[in-house]
Amino acid sequence: MYTHTVEYYETDRMGITHHSNYVRWMEAARTRFLAAIGWDYRQFEARGIISPVVAVNCRYKHPTTFGDQVDIRLQVKQLDRIRLTLSYQMTCQGQIVCLGESEHCFTKDQQLLRLDRDLTDFAAALRQYQA
Template sequence: MQRYRHEVKYYETDRMGITHHSNYIRWMEEARTEFLKNIGWSYAKFEEAGIISPVIETNCKYKRPTTFDDIVEIETYVINISAVKLEIGYEMYCNDELVAKGISKHCFTNRDGKILNLKKEYPKFVDQLTKYMK
């Protein structure tokens, strides 16, 4: 598991001063991008290799609100990796309290949209991700 830190910006809050729910999905993307970069598989590396990674599903359960200036720490980990799909989990904490929990699911394609078999074509990537399964 890795942790990504995000400070809640004023523009991310609504009129009630609460972080708007849509931002948690954006933070999941930020945390995922950082996680992949830290394990040596940045999106830049994917794109250079002609790999596209579309999101095929997201889900977020909100436990308690956050507000402007809060520091949200996001634990990122692999839930499941198969030949064609990756599921990543996110646990978001503020002051060591769980504020949200989410998932994102991804497939991997080439530039023409053909699904890639990760285990066959990128076994080192699959092996690396397996180390971060929870």
């Protein structure tokens, strides 16, 4: 789990967290999750591998404001040969504020990698966190 404190600059004129920040928090949770399971982004980049976001989706349930503590739980929703889909549940004081998903692929030298063939250790680590 990753916890984020809403900063003043992340709010809009109405005092509510701007919707774009939730996607940024998903990325922060994702990078910390991958590092925690032994697959830091630096490790990928050192091997020439990048992980583009293919799709992102957020469903906003309740607003957050400056100073709120947002807990972000991440889960591996789907893992197939070329795609990783992660789900995010964001809560504040036990209330769901946002549900999100991000979909990723992995490439090297602009070629799509297969997780089951090219990144087998990574795929095995991810399966332990699959819903």
